[in-house]
Amino acid sequence: MAVSFKEANMPTATTTSDAEDRNGTNIVSFQPIHLREVPHLTHYFSNLQTYPNPLDRNPFFHTVEGFYLTQSDIVLRQIVYDLSGTFSLPSPHLVYIRGGPRKDIYFDTSKTRVAIVTCGGLCPGLNTVIRELVVGLWDLYGVRQIFGVTAGYRGFYSMEPILLNPKLVEDWHKRGGTALETSRGGFDLDKIVDAIQKRGFNQVYIIGGDGTMRGATKIFDEIRRRKLNVSVAGIPKTVDNDVGIIDRSFGFQTAVEMAQQAINAAHVEAQSAVNGIGLVKLMGRSAGHIALHATLSSRDVDCCLIPELEFYLEGKGGLFEFLEQRLKENGHAVLVVAEGAGQDMIPRTDAQKEEKDESGNPVFLDVGVWMKSELKKWWARDHPNELFTVKYIDPTYMIRAVPANAPDNLYCTLVAHAAIHGIVAGYTGFVAGPINGNYAYIPLADVAQANNPVNTKDHKWSWVRSVTNQPDFIRS
């Protein structure tokens, strides 16, 4: 089903600067608001039975007035506007359904069979999300048949699922990785949906990145084509933070924190050498958020190179000229490079150009190894008689194989609960994720298509430039 925009029944007024409030201040009213609808089981099945939310009977919950959300609870996509001049507003003015518990639910939770799967690369917090799905489904909604699908998408049709319960997952939030295991590739739509049907799963929680969400959209479409009463929820995971619409992925902040340690070490090594360069390669296939945030947080970085930014080595305004200056001034320099940066500058064979991982993602050459070698060649050529040291640190898997930090663990808990509340309330084909700090339901297909590159024209990148004073690499 194409998810449609629907004008919400919201109290809105006209855009005007004429109206004034009692203090004489101009009132600017926004219109119209468009609710980005999320598919709901009632769109496909008529006469579905509803049940009162079991939270009403939960002795540990006191469902006060306003506890349950209704259709009119929404989250704004955009919260920053420039109201100067023409009052031009984005069209449509998008809002999303706010995530949280609903009064009526669409599942007899005593008969509900749940599948949880993790796909793609690791990210801190995966185990916390799994744990909170299990505990939330068990404690809040009384679900007892909760299964972990192992080894990613291929696990649906090639392995026996594991029965999960709160006791089993009790301390999973303290462990890095995913206790369910993960993999790339192995996406066989028919086999996956056959397995969902055969095993009688009626709630499927899919945790993964952009590739996983594209797969989840196909699974959701196929479930609808087969007219199965099965709900699908996606929970976005991306250590690179390359998934759009949501504020950021869980695990991202933990990864940035870990990246600091590598940058600190590079700084110490560089400081302790004559003409020392500390070179750190950080994850970031197509988006340089980790490198950017680690640079901003660290302050020890002299230059940050990301996939979204073209750079060059030689000549006026190039990297070597800049580093030469920094070495002259400070005696050392720290260089942070995201793995996807400068890939088009690294020589490669035709076979290497074609190389893809099992999921179809291009395989990159190691920009850190290449950069180290180019730096050494440059120095030997231009300063043959001067000492020079490059210490290359590649903390790749160390930044994502750790347990989530406290803010990320909290995020994982809230996003898992938002997903559960959404699914039991009948929503399907959706992603639960934070938008402007609030949890929202977003159509799966939207998230699958939305990437999240670093905007090198916005303020955040300007901050990087002001912290590092690095060149903008624009050839004059």
Ligand SMILES: Nc1ncnc2c1ncn2[C@@H]1O[C@H](COP(=O)(O)OP(=O)(O)O)[C@@H](O)[C@H]1O
């Ligand atoms: N376009 C797609 N259609 C269906 N499945 C996909 C698609 N892209 C990726 N996948 C599957 O999603 C899973 C994870 O994808 P991958 O790109 O490795 O990681 P991530 O989801 O973290 O981006 C893999 O099993 C892969 O086969």
Ligand SMILES: O=P(O)(O)OC[C@H]1O[C@](O)(COP(=O)(O)O)[C@@H](O)[C@@H]1O
């Ligand atoms: O070696 P692996 O496991 O394929 O992972 C490497 C890739 O995983 C990532 O950390 C995250 O990628 P995904 O979000 O696609 O899983 C990339 O930064 C990196 O290129």
Ligand SMILES: [Mg+2]
């Ligand atoms: Mg990906």
